[in-house]
Amino acid sequence: MRDPEYIYTYVRHKDEQDLCKLEMRMFFGFDVPSNVLKSTVDIDPSRSPFMKERLDVMYKDTSLDGLLEQVAQLEIDEATFRVVCLNATELGATKKIGHSERRKIERTIGLRIQGEPDLDNPDLVFGVVSLDNHWYFGKHMESEAIWFQHQQKPHMYSTALSTRVARAVANIAVPQPDGVRAIDPCCGIGTVLVEALSMGINITGRDINPLVVLGSRKNIAHFGLKGDVTIGPIADVMDTYDVAIIDMPYNLFTHITAEGQLDILKEARRFAKKVIVVTIDTIDHMLTEAGFAITDRCIAKKGTFSRQILVCE
Structure with missing residues (x-):
């Protein structure tokens, strides 16, 4: 055969x-x-x-x-x-x-x-x-453009990933979902979570900001999906996961420092075997310091704006 x-x-x-x-x-x-x-x-x-x-x-x-x-x-x-x-x-x-x-x-x-x-x-x-x-x-x-149906959410950020990029990132993180546990520990309003959950990926969300966690939960429910989103810092993650997706915070409301970014990566190294990092800055040195090796990468462009997608193990 x-x-x-x-x-x-x-x-x-x-x-x-x-x-x-x-x-x-x-x-x-x-x-x-x-x-x-x-x-x-x-x-x-x-x-x-x-x-x-x-x-x-x-x-x-x-x-x-x-x-x-x-x-x-x-x-x-x-x-x-x-x-x-x-x-x-x-x-x-x-x-x-x-x-x-x-x-x-x-x-x-x-x-x-x-x-x-x-x-x-x-x-x-x-x-x-x-x-x-x-x-x-x-x-x-x-193909059915399911991602297109997710463009209009009850709660949105202008700096959030587009649904197309978020869906691709979820696929890069979990190409074969069977038996894979994933986490988005800085999930924001849940753009990646919505795409991942709609594809049957076993993923949980987490964010330190109670307001965005509430928005994330409402966005997930809006599309008839079910997923857990908890409130708390990444340092409090105790379970282990096969992969983590981290859209590195960068907008005006986070005020994150380079030290804060490094702390996120070090925590992710602790609980995840593999990490997909989305960043507007070049942070290769931080990933090395956190104990990761970059195994693949790409640039996601939208006009003059670019994000780096890094596959780290």
Whole structure:
């Protein structure tokens, strides 16, 4: 039995390229410069703010005719179906296929499937794509922009991470959630918590400010999620965690000193095996002093404003 194969397509702004590639490395163990990636790793495309869709490869061939012969073997009983061609844009080095040609490919493949087509509300959606001189066919899963639904929160800070960056950070911290315990010990209004909890990540929140803890709890409840957020300094964290996410405080209301930043990192070293640090300052020396090694990093940009995302172990 061959290993499963998945094809993921991506949509991202040029400012998000570096962040997207770090998320890729955490999910798949490698990154690609293009907007399409092949892997044997199963990731729900709705987890990533950059993924557009996923094709679960069932058949592949060097020619469309060869693929059609394989598709003719497909049995879907009484289920209805629809076929979509993924070549609506350039995918890596593969050129875009025009609209009329894509519709023709979809109809040709649909005629080979023994089932009832339904373009509006099908039971099954199949995809076909031409990529690197091969043709692929399989189940198609379109990404749902869940992060977009979280943009408007009851409580917001102008300096908080965007929902897209927060979702990517949660994925970088916990690419495979099974059995992983995470904490955001400086959670603020819970932007990262909302994204992580919506993906089934086992994460708890904490903040020293009672007002922002209240806001975080209300934000979580607003989206029908459940998660624990406690009040208190990071020094009072007694449990141990697989990973901590620290968006280093920096705005006008925190007045944190360099010594305060170092204390946060030293405390995180005590209770977490791995830490994802978000910072506007270069703090490599602090991380070294706290006992961390930086294993990966990226820059998350928004116009002229930049944040560093550091993976530390």
